[in-house]
Amino acid sequence: MDKIKMGVVGLGQRGKGITKDVLVKNGDIVITALCDVYEDRITECAEIVKKENGNEPKGTLNYRDLISKELIDAVYIATSWETHIPVAIDFLNAGIPVALEVGGSLDIKELWELVDAWEKTKTPFMFMENCCYGKDELLGTQMARKGVFGEIVHCSGAYAHDLREEVATGKEKRHYRLNHYISENCENYPTHELGPIAKLLNINRGNRMVSLVSVASKAAGMRDYVKKNSDKLENKELQGEIFNQGDIVDTIITCENGETIRMCLDTTLPRSYDRAFTVRGTNGYYTQTLNYVFIDGDEEAFQTIEHNMKNINNAVKYEEEYLPEFWKKITKEEIEAGHGGMDAFEFRGFVSALKNKKEMPIDVYDAAAWMCITALSSESIKNNGAPVQIPDFTRGAYKTRKPKDVFPI
Amino acid sequence: MDKIKMGVVGLGQRGKGITKDVLVKNGDIVITALCDVYEDRITECAEIVKKENGNEPKGTLNYRDLISKELIDAVYIATSWETHIPVAIDFLNAGIPVALEVGGSLDIKELWELVDAWEKTKTPFMFMENCCYGKDELLGTQMARKGVFGEIVHCSGAYAHDLREEVATGKEKRHYRLNHYISENCENYPTHELGPIAKLLNINRGNRMVSLVSVASKAAGMRDYVKKNSDKLENKELQGEIFNQGDIVDTIITCENGETIRMCLDTTLPRSYDRAFTVRGTNGYYTQTLNYVFIDGDEEAFQTIEHNMKNINNAVKYEEEYLPEFWKKITKEEIEAGHGGMDAFEFRGFVSALKNKKEMPIDVYDAAAWMCITALSSESIKNNGAPVQIPDFTRGAYKTRKPKDVFPI
Numbered sequence: 008m009d010k011i012k013m014g015v016v017g018l019g020q021r022g023k024g025i026t027k028d029v030l031v032k033n034g035d036i037v038i039t040a041l042c043d044v045y046e047d048r049i050t051e052c053a054e055i056v057k058k059e060n061g062n063e064p065k066g067t068l069n070y071r072d073l074i075s076k077e078l079i080d081a082v083y084i085a086t087s088w089e090t091h092i093p094v095a096i097d098f099l100n101a102g103i104p105v106a107l108e109v110g111g112s113l114d115i116k117e118l119w120e121l122v123d124a125w126e127k128t129k130t131p132f133m134f135m136e137n138c139c140y141g142k143d144e145l146l147g148t149q150m151a152r153k154g155v156f157g158e159i160v161h162c163s164g165a166y167a168h169d170l171r172e173e174v175a176t177g178k179e180k181r182h183y184r185l186n187h188y189i190s191e192n193c194e195n196y197p198t199h200e201l202g203p204i205a206k207l208l209n210i211n212r213g214n215r216m217v218s219l220v221s222v223a224s225k226a227a228g229m230r231d232y233v234k235k236n237s238d239k240l241e242n243k244e245l246q247g248e249i250f251n252q253g254d255i256v257d258t259i260i261t262c263e264n265g266e267t268i269r270m271c272l273d274t275t276l277p278r279s280y281d282r283a284f285t286v287r288g289t290n291g292y293y294t295q296t297l298n299y300v301f302i303d304g305d306e307e308a309f310q311t312i313e314h315n316m317k318n319i320n321n322a323v324k325y326e327e328e329y330l331p332e333f334w335k336k337i338t339k340e341e342i343e344a345g346h347g348g349m350d351a352f353e354f355r356g357f358v359s360a361l362k363n364k365k366e367m368p369i370d371v372y373d374a375a376a377w378m379c380i381t382a383l384s385s386e387s388i389k390n391n392g393a394p395v396q397i398p399d400f401t402r403g404a405y406k407t408r409k410p411k412d413v414f415p416i
Numbered sequence: 417m418d419k420i421k422m423g424v425v426g427l428g429q430r431g432k433g434i435t436k437d438v439l440v441k442n443g444d445i446v447i448t449a450l451c452d453v454y455e456d457r458i459t460e461c462a463e464i465v466k467k468e469n470g471n472e473p474k475g476t477l478n479y480r481d482l483i484s485k486e487l488i489d490a491v492y493i494a495t496s497w498e499t500h501i502p503v504a505i506d507f508l509n510a511g512i513p514v515a516l517e518v519g520g521s522l523d524i525k526e527l528w529e530l531v532d533a534w535e536k537t538k539t540p541f542m543f544m545e546n547c548c549y550g551k552d553e554l555l556g557t558q559m560a561r562k563g564v565f566g567e568i569v570h571c572s573g574a575y576a577h578d579l580r581e582e583v584a585t586g587k588e589k590r591h592y593r594l595n596h597y598i599s600e601n602c603e604n605y606p607t608h609e610l611g612p613i614a615k616l617l618n619i620n621r622g623n624r625m626v627s628l629v630s631v632a633s634k635a636a637g638m639r640d641y642v643k644k645n646s647d648k649l650e651n652k653e654l655q656g657e658i659f660n661q662g663d664i665v666d667t668i669i670t671c672e673n674g675e676t677i678r679m680c681l682d683t684t685l686p687r688s689y690d691r692a693f694t695v696r697g698t699n700g701y702y703t704q705t706l707n708y709v710f711i712d713g714d715e716e717a718f719q720t721i722e723h724n725m726k727n728i729n730n731a732v733k734y735e736e737e738y739l740p741e742f743w744k745k746i747t748k749e750e751i752e753a754g755h756g757g758m759d760a761f762e763f764r765g766f767v768s769a770l771k772n773k774k775e776m777p778i779d780v781y782d783a784a785a786w787m788c789i790t791a792l793s794s795e796s797i798k799n800n801g802a803p804v805q806i807p808d809f810t811r812g813a814y815k816t817r818k819p820k821d822v823f824p825i
Contacts, residue, residue, distance in 0.1 A: 157640060160685060161633045161664040220629045220801040224570045225674025231566060231698035255570040255696065257668045257678050259801065265634030269666050271678075276569060277700050277712035279723045287664065289640035291686050296705075296724060303686035314688045315705060319725050392629040392668065392803045 011358060014040035014079035016070045016094055017086035018048035019183060020173075021108055025085065025354075026052050028345040031059035035358045040065045040073045045181070070094055074101045081361060083135070084108060087183045088195075092117045092378075095132070099124040104131035106357050107374060109198045110183075111381025113191065115398060118375040122400050125371040133357045133367040134374035136202035137345075138282060139413045140352035142334050144203035146322060147286045147293035148412070149329040151207055155302070157290025162207060164200025164295075165271040165283040171232040172239070174275075180242050188252040192223050193385035194272050195252065198377045200282055201260075202369070204268050207286060211372045211401050212408040216268070219260045221384035222392040223253025228275030250275075258384050260397070270380075298322045331414040356416045368413040375400040420767060423449035423488035425479045425503055426495035427457035428592060430517055434494065434763075435461050437754040440468035444767045449474040449482045454590070479503055483510045490770060492544070493517060496592045497604075501526045501787075504541070508533040513540035515766050516783060518607045520790025522600065524807065527784040527791075531809050534780040542766045542776040543783035545611035546754075547691060548822045549761035551743050553612035555731060556695045556702035557821070558738040560616055564711070566699030571616060573609025573704075574680040576690040580641040581648070583684075589651050597661040601632050602794035603681045604661065607786045609691055610669075611778070613677050616695060620781045620810050621817040625677070628669045630793035631801040632662025637684030659684075667793050669806070679789075707731045740823040765825045777822040784809040 013036050015026055022043070030036050038056045041049050041064045049066040056064050065078060070086075073079055074097060082098050084091050085108035092114075095107045099121075112118055125132050138144055151159055174184045187195050208214055229250040237246060256272040271283070284295040291302040298320045326335070333355075337348050344351040356368045376397070383395045399405060422445050424435055431452070439445050447465045450458050450473045458475040465473050474487065479495075482488055483506060491507050493500050494517035501523075504516045508530075521527055534541050547553055560568055583593045596604055617623055638659040646655060665681040680692070693704040700711040707729045735744070742764075746757050753760040765777045785806070792804045808814060 158636045160636050218800055220631060220668075220803075222629060222668040222670060222676055224676040227567045227569050227674075227698050253676075255676060255678075257666075257676065259629075259631040259666045259668075261631060261800070265636075267631055267633040267662075267664060267666065269664075269680075276696055276698060277714075278696075278710055279714070281724065287685055287687075289636050289685060298725070301687055305686075305688075315690065316707070316728050319728065390803075391627055391670070392801070394629075394799075394801045 010037040011035055011361065012037055012039040012078070012080045014042065014073040014082040015052070016042040016073060016082060016084045017091065017108070018043040018052045019085065019181070022085035023048065023052055024345060025083065025350060027055050029350045029354050030083070031056055032340065032344055033354055033358065035362070037062060038064050040067070040078050042067050042070045042073055044068060071097070074098060074103065076103065079103060081106065088187065092121050096120055096124045099128050099130040099132060102128060102130050104361055106133050106135050109134065109136050110378065111193070111195050111197050112378040113193070113382045113385060115379055115382050118379050118400065122371055122375050131361055131367055132371045133360065134369040135353050135357070136198050136369055136377070137349040137353045138199045139202045139206055139369055140349040140356070141203065142330070142348070143295040143298060144284050145334060145414065146326060146330050147284060147295070148203065148207045149331065150293060150325060151286050151288065153329065155290065156286060156288030156292060159208065159266060159286060159288045161267050161287040162204040163269040163283065163285045164204055165273055165281060166196050166199045167271065167273040167278055167281040167283060169276065169278050170274045171228060175229065175233050175236070175245055176239050176241060178241065188229060188250050188275070189248055190251055191385060192251045192253050192388050193381050194221055194256045194258045194270060195381055196272060197270060197380040200270050200284065201268065201377050201380060202373070203284055205373065205377060206412060208262060208266055209410045210262070211376055211405045212410045213405065214262055214264045215399055215405045216260050216376060216397045217263050218394045218396050219258055219380065219383055219387060220392045220394050221256060221258040221387035223388045224255040226250045226253050228254040256384065258380065293322060300325055333414065333416055352416060356413055359416050366411070368411065372401050419446045420444055420770065421446055421448040421487070421489045423451065423482040423491040424461070425451045425482060425491060425493045426500065426517070427452040427461045428494065428590070431494035432457065432461055433754060434492065434759060436464050438759045438763050439492070440465055441749065441753055442763055442767065444771070446471060447473050449476070449487050451476050451479045451482055453477060480506070483507060483512065485512065488512060490515065497596065501530050505529055505533045508537050508539040508541060511537060511539050513770055515542050515544050518543065518545050519787065520602070520604050520606050521787040522602070522791045522794060524788055524791050527788050527809065531780055531784050540770055540776060541780050542769065543778040544762050544766070545607050545778055545786070546758040546762045547608045548611045548615055548778055549758040549765070550612065551739070551757070552704040552707060553693050554743060554823065555735060555739050556693060556704070557612060557616045558740065559702060559734060560695050560697065562738065564699065565695060565697030565701055568617065568675060568695060568697045570676050570696040571613040572678040572692065572694045573613055574682055574690055574692040575605050575608050576680065576682040576687055576692060578685065578687050579683045580637060584638065584642050584645070584654055585648050585650060587650065597638060597659050597684070598657060599660055600794060601660045601662050601797050602790050603630055603665045603667045603679060604790055605681060606679060606789040609679050609693065610677065610786050610789060611782070612693055614782065614786060615821060617671060617675055618819045619671070620785055620814045621819045622814065623671055623673045624808055624814045625669050625785060625806045626672050627803045627805050628667055628789065628792055628796060629801045629803050630665060630667040630796035632797045633664040635659045635662050637663040665793065665797070667789065702731060709734055742823065742825055761825060765822055768825050775820070777820070781810050
C-alpha cells in the first residue's frame with residue numbers, strides 16, 4: 008500500500024478541522040473524496056486539499072458515492088451523531104476500512120448492528136477517540152500500568168466545555184448538538200473522558216462495565232445564554248426554545264472488577280475547559296485538572312487543601328519515565344495539528360494498524376461500550392437515576408481478551 | 417445569663433479537641449461537667465479545664481448524671497455516631513440546650529425522634545457543622561446569595577480526607593469509625609460538604625432534597641493499608657479483617673427546585689485533604705480546590721485546562737466584598753483554635769443564639785436532613801445505586817420557611 012486514499016464523510020466543524028489540520032498533513036494519506044449534505048462545505052474542503060496536497064478530490068452530496076474500492080482505501084466519518092453509525096455500517100459491509108469520529112448513541116440496536124457488521128466482515132474499524140492519545144491521560148495510564156498507584160479503585164473524568172455559544176449561534180442551526188440539547192437529556196458525549204478510563208481499566212479486556220446511574224440537573228444554561236445574547240443569535244427563534252438537556256449530568260458506572268467510574272457532562276454553563284481525567288489507587292493518584300501526582304507517604308500533603316495548589320503541575324517530574332515515546336518526540340507541527348497533538352497521533356495509530364494489518368488500537372467493542380452510555384444514561388435520567396445494565400458487546404469474550412493500549416504507534 | 421455552664425459528653429478525639437481548643441478559650445463558657453465511657457479521657461480533659469480556667473468540672477461515666485439544670489446550662493455532645501442522637505434526645509426532653517457534634521445516621525427512625533423531641537420541647541438545639549463556618553464555603557455562599565453566579569444549578573463537595581492511619585492505629589480499637597468501616601458501606605460522613613451546600617440551596621427553606629443515588633467502589637484501601645503497615649498496628653488482628661466500606665462513595669442528590677448536589681466520601685485511599693466545595697450557576701462558579709472564581713465572559717479561560725492552574729487562588733480578590741465580617745476580623749487566637757477558625761465561630765454562633773434567645777443558625781431540620789443521607793446511601797448502595805426518596809423532616813413547612821444563613825454571629 009502506498010498512500011492511503013481516504014474519503015471524508017461529514018465536513019462540519021470536526022470533519023473540516025481534521026481534513027485541514029491532520030489529514031492533508033499526514034504523509035501517508037491522500038484525500039480522494041469528500042462528502043457532506045451541504046455543498047458549501049465540500050467546496051471549502053476541496054480547496055484546502057487542492058492547496059495543501061495539489062490533488063482534486065471527488066465531491067458528492069451522497070456518501071454512497073464513496074463506497075468504491077477504486078475511489079478510496081479507507082473512510083473517515085464525521086457526520087452527525089444520528090447518522091455516523093449507519094454510514095459506518097455501510098462502509099464496513101462494503102469492506103472499506105472505517106475511522107469513525109466519536110459521539111454518543113441513543114440507540115443500543117444500532118450499536119449491536121455496528122458490532123455485527125464488524126464481526127461479519129472483519130473490515131478494519133477504529134473509533135477515533137483522540138483523548139485516548141492525550142498526554143495527560145497517557146501519563147496517568149502508564150503510571151497506573153507500571154503499578155505506581157497500587158491497586159486501581161476509581162477513575163473519574165468530565166467533558167467540561169462551555170459550548171453555549173457554539174451550539175446557539177451556529178450557522179443555520181446546523182450545529183450537530185443543537186437538536187440534542189432541545190430534545191434529549193442524557194450524557195450526550197461520554198467518550199472523551201470514558202475512553203481513556205476504559206483503556207486504563209481494561210474494559211472489554213478482563214473487565215467490563217456492568218451498570219450505571221445517571222442524574223441530570225435542571226436545564227438553565229442555554230435558556231439563560233440565548234436570553235443574555237440575543238444580539239449574537241442568528242437563529243432568533245431559539246430565544247423561545249425550551250432546552251431539555253440538563254446542564255450537569257453526573258454518571259457513575261460500576262465495573263465487574265469493583266472499580267467505579269464517575270463522569271460528568273458539563274457543557275452549558277460558563278466555565279474553563281477541563282477533562283479532569285483522574286485515576287485513584289491504593290498507593291496514590293494522578294489528576295489532570297492540576298496535572299498533579301500524589302504518592303502515599305507524602306506527609307506534608309496530608310492535611311491541607313493548599314497542598315494541591317502548591318504542587319500543581321508536579322506530574323512533569325514523571326514524564327521522562329512514564330510518558331510514551333511518541334509524546335516525548337512530538338514535533339511542533341504535531342502540536343499545532345489539532346488539539347495539541349492528539350488528533351495527529353490518533354490518525355498515525357489508524358494508518359499504522361491499517362498498513363501493517365494489525366489490530367486497531369480502539370476497536371468496535373470499545374466504540375459500542377463507550378457510545379452506549381448515552382442511551383443508557385437517558386433511560387436512567389428518565390427514571391430518576393435508576394440503575395441500568397450495560398450490555399456486554401463482546402458476548403463474553405472480554406473474559407479472555409488481553410489488555411491493549413493505544414501505544415506504541 | 418452570665419457564663420454558660422457547659423457539659424461535654426464524649427471526650428474522644430473531637431470532644432477533647434473542642435474542649436481544649438475552643439470551649440476553655442470561649443469567654444462566654446465555663447465547663448462544669450465532663451463525661452465519657454473511658455475514665456482516662458475524663459481525667460485528661462479535667463486537667464485541661466483546671467489548667468486553663470481554674471475550675472474543677474464534675475466527671476462521670478454516665479451522661480445521665482449531667483441531666484441537671486443546676487449542673488449545666490447546655491451540653492455539647494461528641495459521642496460516637498451510634499450514640500449521639502439518643503443522648504441528645506434525652507437532654508432535649510429535659511429542657512437542656514444541646515450542641516450536637518456531626519456524623520451520619522444509619523437510622524431514619526432516630527432522626528424522626530430527634531425532630532419530635534425538639535418540636536415537643538422547643539429546647540434550643542444546634543447542629544455543630546463547623547464547615548458551615550468555613551471561609552471558602554462562606555465566600556462562595558455569599559457570592560451566590562448576591563447573584564454573582566446567576567441562577568444556581570449544581571453544587572458539589574467531598575469529604576476527602578485520608579483517615580487510614582487514624583482508623584487503623586487508634587488506641588484499643590476505640591476509634592469511632594472503625595466498626596463502621598468493617599461493617600457498613602455508605603456515605604458515612606455527609607455533613608461537612610452537604611451542610612454548606614444545603615444552606616446555599618435553601619434546603620428546608622423553600623427547597624428540599626427529594627432523592628438520591630449512591631454508588632460505592634470496591635474496598636481496597638484499608639486492606640492494603642493494614643497489610644503495608646503491620647509495624648504501626650497496635651491491633652494486629654485488623655490484618656485479617658475484611659472492610660466492607662467502599663473507598664469512594666459517590667452520591668447524587670436531586671433537589672425539588674431542580675438543582676443537583678454531588679458528594680463524595682473519600683477517606684481510605686492516599687490523598688491530600690479537600691472538601692471541594694463548588695457552586696455552579698448560569699453566570700459563573702466558585703470552587704474550593706483551587707480557591708478559584710470564574711465569571712462568564714472570561715475569554716482567555718475558555719479553552720485550556722491550564723487556565724485553572726494559572727488563576728489559582730484568584731478568589732482572594734472577592735474577599736473584601738463578599739466575605740462575612742467575622743472572617744475579615746478573625747484573630748490569631750481564633751485561627752489557632754481548631755480547624756483554622758471554624759470551630760470557634762460555630763460555638764460563637766451557638767452561644768450568641770442561646771444568650772439572645774434567637775433561632776439557632778443550624779437547626780434540627782438541618783441536622784435530620786443532612787444526617788439521613790448516611791442511611792439512605794446505605795440503602796441505595798445495597799440496591800446497585802437505586803434511587804431512594806429523602807424524607808421531608810419539616811412535614812411541609814419547608815415551603816414557607818425563609819432562608820437563613822449562619823451569619824452574622
